[in-house]
Amino acid sequence: MTQAAAILRTGRKFDQVLRGAREVFMADGFEGASVDDIARAAGVSKATLYSYFPDKRLLFMEVAQTECKRMAENVIAMIDDSKPAREVLTIAATQLTAFLVSEFAQQVFRICVAERDRFPELGKAFYEAGPQNGQRQMAEYLEKAVKKGELAIEDVHIAAEQFSELCKVRIWPRAAFGIQTSFEKSEIDAIALQAVDMFMARYGV
Incomplete structure (x- = not known):
């Protein structure tokens, strides 16, 4: 540019x-x-x-990338990687779970799926700005936690993807299929805590 x-x-x-x-x-x-x-x-x-x-496609991609970047920056600002891994992961899981079922994330997901064949670049842009970027940053944190001896992980990139999938359990499919359109904070917190519990059970030292 x-x-x-x-x-x-x-x-x-x-x-x-x-x-x-x-x-x-x-x-x-x-x-x-x-x-x-x-x-x-x-x-x-x-x-x-x-x-x-x-081009309207460029505008949509900019909106999606800007929102994903803002979400990532908010999470990073809340995380202090000098804190115990469970505490850091709980903050990340809570923020990620809330974002995944937010009106914005769900609408963008629906748009990307609906336009996949005609405009595959829409989905690619959202994936890179959202899931891929988030998993990259999570992998960077996990690498630090491994070096500190808090976690035992052979492949931090796979682990980062597993973490994001755990944050989708139950509520993301319900949102994606329109079964449930709003979620209480208590529901989001419960899924996030269970995600961290499962992750730590597998990778915690």
């Missing part, structure tokens, strides 16, 4: 475009989201919108 492009993709109007697009994508999906509606929700002209994103 050139310096001019980097400058273009910052500032108040750029943030307005992302907020407006997020609102419309969440309400109408990818196919139903019109440029007119996004521009109106963002409070900008269509010309301004197109100056940032000439």
